[in-house]
Amino acid sequence: MSNKYEVNNSSVESILAWIKQGEIAIPEIQRPFVWDATKVRDLIDSLYKGYPVGYIITWKNPDVKLKDGTLATGKKVLIDGQQRITALTASIVGQEVIGSNYKKKRIKIAFNPLEEVFEVSNPAIQKNSQWIEDISIVFKNEFSVWSFIPQYCDNNNIDSSQSDKVGKAIDRLLQIKNSRLGIIDLSHNLDIEVVTEIFIRINSKGVVLSQADFAMSKISSNEVYGGDIIRKTIDYFCHLAQNPVDFEAIKSNDIDFVNTDNFNAIKWIAKENEELYVPSYTDLLRVAFTSKFYRGKLSDLVSLLSGRDFETREYKDEIAQKSFELLHKGVLNFVNETNFKRYIMIVKSAGIVDSSLIRSKNVLNFGYILYLTLKDKGIEANKIENIVRRWLVLSLLTGRYSSSPESSFDYDIKRFNESNDIEALVRNVEEGELSDAFWNNILVTKLNTSVTSSPYFNMFLIAQISSGDKGFLSKNIDIRSLLEQRGDVHHIFPKKYLQSNGVNNRGQYNQIANYVYMQSEINIKIRDKAPKVYFGELKKQCEDNNLVYGGIDSIEELKENLAQNAIPLDVFDMDIDNYQEFLNKRRLLMADKIKKYYKSLI
Structure with missing residues (x-):
C-alpha cells in the first residue's frame, strides 16, 4: 500500500496556510458546523497539552491533461477532519462559522494563564480580568507578548514572581500553531471502495462516508467549473425542503449565492410543505447524475468529475469540464419547480400520497429519473405520466430497488436511454415480472x-x-x-x-x-x-x-x-x-x- 497513501506530519500553522492558499480544499466549508463549543475547547486544550488529536485524511485529485498537453496538478480534498480544521480556524484565526440554522456565529475560546485552563467564553469570563476572553487575539500578527504580560499582571495584581508563569503559559499557548497533526494523503488511484474502507478503519467513531459524500467532495473542490455553486444548490435545496424557516438566514448569510440564477431556481422550495418526497443530498445527486449521464454508479461520477477517460484511463480537463456542465444541468432539472411539482402530481395520482407507503426512497428517486429522462427525450406529457405511474407501482410490487439499487439503476437507465419504444419496453417488463403466476401465487x-x-x-x-x-x-x-x-x-x-x-x-x-x-x-x-x-x-x-x-x-x-x-x-x-x-x-x-x-x- 506504500504507493497508495502517504503519512506525514505538519504543523497547524502550515495546514491552515495550505487551506487559505487553496492547496487543500475543504469540501464542506459552506455546510453547518456541527461541533458544539465545548468540543472546540477540548480540541484546543488537547493541543495545548500535547495530546494527539487524530489524523486528517486528504484524497488527491488526479493531475489532468490540459488541451495544450500540459498537466495541471490536482488539489488535495479534505475528506476527514473538516470539523477539526473548522474548529481551529474559528478559535485561532477568529473566523465565523455557519451553525446548523445557517447563521454565522463566532466561537470564542477563553484562556486563563494562571490556571492554564480553557473555557468557552461567556459574559462572566469577559468581565474577569484573569481570563483572555478570546485566544484568537493572541495569534494575531499585531499581538505583543512583551506589552501584554506587564499589562495582564498589573490588571490582576500579580507580582514579578508570578509574571514568569504567565509568560510561559502564553508562550505555550502560542506553540499550538506549531503542534503537529498527522496527515494521511490518499492517492487518486484508489477507487471509492478502497478509500471508504480506509476511512472506516481509521475513523474511531465508525462514521461511514457514502459515495455521495466523496462525489460532493469532488464537486465543491472545483471552483473553476462552478463546483462550489453546484454544491450550494444541492445543499441549500435539500436543507430548505426540510427546514424552510432557515431561508432568511441563508439569504442573509450567502449574498454571493443569492445573486445567482441558481438561488432563484431553488427559492420556491422554502414556501412548500410537501412531505411525500423530501430529498437528501444523496437523492438529489443520484437523480441528477443518472438522468443526465445514463449511469447508475456514483463512483463513475467521481471519476468523470476528475476527468477520467474510461477508454485511455487518462485524466483530461475537457472531460472534467463537460462532466461539471452536465451535472449542473441535471441538478437544475431536479430543482426546477415545474419538474418537481409535476412529478409529485404523478406520484400522488397513483395513490401514493404519503411517505409511509414507500419503504425505499430509491423507488421515488428512479421514478424522478425516469420522468426527467422521458421529458428530455421529448415524449408526450400524458405518455410520461402513464409510464412513470406504472413503473413506480411495478417497482414497489417487485422490490426492484430494495437491494443493489445502483446496479439496478444502471441497468434500467441504459435500457430506457437506448430504447426506441419506451412503451414496448415497459410492457415487456410487465409481462415478464407481473405474469399470472405473480398475481395468482407469488x-x-x-x-x-x-x-x-x-x-x-x-x-x-x-x-x-x-x-x-x-x-x-x-x-x-x-x-x-x-x-x-x-x-x-x-x-x-x-x-x-x-x-x-x-x-x-x-x-x-x-x-x-x-x-x-x-x-x-x-x-x-x-x-x-x-x-x-x-x-x-x-x-x-x-x-x-x-x-x-x-x-x-x-x-x-x-x-x-x-x-x-x-x-x-x-x-x-x-x-x-x-x-x-x-x-x-x-x-x-x-x-x-x-x-x-x-x-x-x-
Missing part, C-alpha cells in the same frame, strides 16, 4: 406476513386510496383521510378474541390479512367480539337504523364496504374455527384488488 404468498410495513400491505392501501375506498365500516371517512391523519390499523378478528381462543402467536393474530384501516371509535365498540357476533349486530343495525358501528345503514352499503376492504362475505358467519380460512380468502381478495388497480394504470 403476490398471495407475499401477503402471508405480519409485518405492517410490508410493501404488499402498503400496495393494498395504495389501491384503496386510488379507488377512493372508505375505511372499514365507515360511511364517509375514506382510507386516504385515515392515513393522512395517522390513523391506526385494527384487527378484523379482534386480537383479544384470538388470544382468548388460543391464538397467542403474534405472527398469527397480527397477520396483515387481518388488518384494516378503521376509525378508532368503531374499533372500541367492537372490542373483543367474534366477527359473527358484531356482524350480526351490523345486520340488525341496517334493519332498524339503530346505529352502533359507524353510519352504515343498509345491507347493500355494508356489502360494498366489505368489497372495498377485500373482506369475504362469509365473514358474517365466522368465528375462531374459520380464522385460517378467513385469512386465505382475504389474501386472494387483496391480491385481486391490487391486480385490478395495476391494470387500471395501463
Whole structure:
C-alpha cells in the first residue's frame, strides 16, 4: 500500500496556510458546523497539552491533461477532519462559522494563564480580568507578548514572581500553531471502495462516508467549473425542503449565492410543505447524475468529475469540464419547480400520497429519473405520466430497488436511454415480472406476513386510496383521510378474541390479512367480539337504523364496504374455527384488488 497513501506530519500553522492558499480544499466549508463549543475547547486544550488529536485524511485529485498537453496538478480534498480544521480556524484565526440554522456565529475560546485552563467564553469570563476572553487575539500578527504580560499582571495584581508563569503559559499557548497533526494523503488511484474502507478503519467513531459524500467532495473542490455553486444548490435545496424557516438566514448569510440564477431556481422550495418526497443530498445527486449521464454508479461520477477517460484511463480537463456542465444541468432539472411539482402530481395520482407507503426512497428517486429522462427525450406529457405511474407501482410490487439499487439503476437507465419504444419496453417488463403466476401465487404468498410495513400491505392501501375506498365500516371517512391523519390499523378478528381462543402467536393474530384501516371509535365498540357476533349486530343495525358501528345503514352499503376492504362475505358467519380460512380468502381478495388497480394504470 506504500504507493497508495502517504503519512506525514505538519504543523497547524502550515495546514491552515495550505487551506487559505487553496492547496487543500475543504469540501464542506459552506455546510453547518456541527461541533458544539465545548468540543472546540477540548480540541484546543488537547493541543495545548500535547495530546494527539487524530489524523486528517486528504484524497488527491488526479493531475489532468490540459488541451495544450500540459498537466495541471490536482488539489488535495479534505475528506476527514473538516470539523477539526473548522474548529481551529474559528478559535485561532477568529473566523465565523455557519451553525446548523445557517447563521454565522463566532466561537470564542477563553484562556486563563494562571490556571492554564480553557473555557468557552461567556459574559462572566469577559468581565474577569484573569481570563483572555478570546485566544484568537493572541495569534494575531499585531499581538505583543512583551506589552501584554506587564499589562495582564498589573490588571490582576500579580507580582514579578508570578509574571514568569504567565509568560510561559502564553508562550505555550502560542506553540499550538506549531503542534503537529498527522496527515494521511490518499492517492487518486484508489477507487471509492478502497478509500471508504480506509476511512472506516481509521475513523474511531465508525462514521461511514457514502459515495455521495466523496462525489460532493469532488464537486465543491472545483471552483473553476462552478463546483462550489453546484454544491450550494444541492445543499441549500435539500436543507430548505426540510427546514424552510432557515431561508432568511441563508439569504442573509450567502449574498454571493443569492445573486445567482441558481438561488432563484431553488427559492420556491422554502414556501412548500410537501412531505411525500423530501430529498437528501444523496437523492438529489443520484437523480441528477443518472438522468443526465445514463449511469447508475456514483463512483463513475467521481471519476468523470476528475476527468477520467474510461477508454485511455487518462485524466483530461475537457472531460472534467463537460462532466461539471452536465451535472449542473441535471441538478437544475431536479430543482426546477415545474419538474418537481409535476412529478409529485404523478406520484400522488397513483395513490401514493404519503411517505409511509414507500419503504425505499430509491423507488421515488428512479421514478424522478425516469420522468426527467422521458421529458428530455421529448415524449408526450400524458405518455410520461402513464409510464412513470406504472413503473413506480411495478417497482414497489417487485422490490426492484430494495437491494443493489445502483446496479439496478444502471441497468434500467441504459435500457430506457437506448430504447426506441419506451412503451414496448415497459410492457415487456410487465409481462415478464407481473405474469399470472405473480398475481395468482407469488403476490398471495407475499401477503402471508405480519409485518405492517410490508410493501404488499402498503400496495393494498395504495389501491384503496386510488379507488377512493372508505375505511372499514365507515360511511364517509375514506382510507386516504385515515392515513393522512395517522390513523391506526385494527384487527378484523379482534386480537383479544384470538388470544382468548388460543391464538397467542403474534405472527398469527397480527397477520396483515387481518388488518384494516378503521376509525378508532368503531374499533372500541367492537372490542373483543367474534366477527359473527358484531356482524350480526351490523345486520340488525341496517334493519332498524339503530346505529352502533359507524353510519352504515343498509345491507347493500355494508356489502360494498366489505368489497372495498377485500373482506369475504362469509365473514358474517365466522368465528375462531374459520380464522385460517378467513385469512386465505382475504389474501386472494387483496391480491385481486391490487391486480385490478395495476391494470387500471395501463
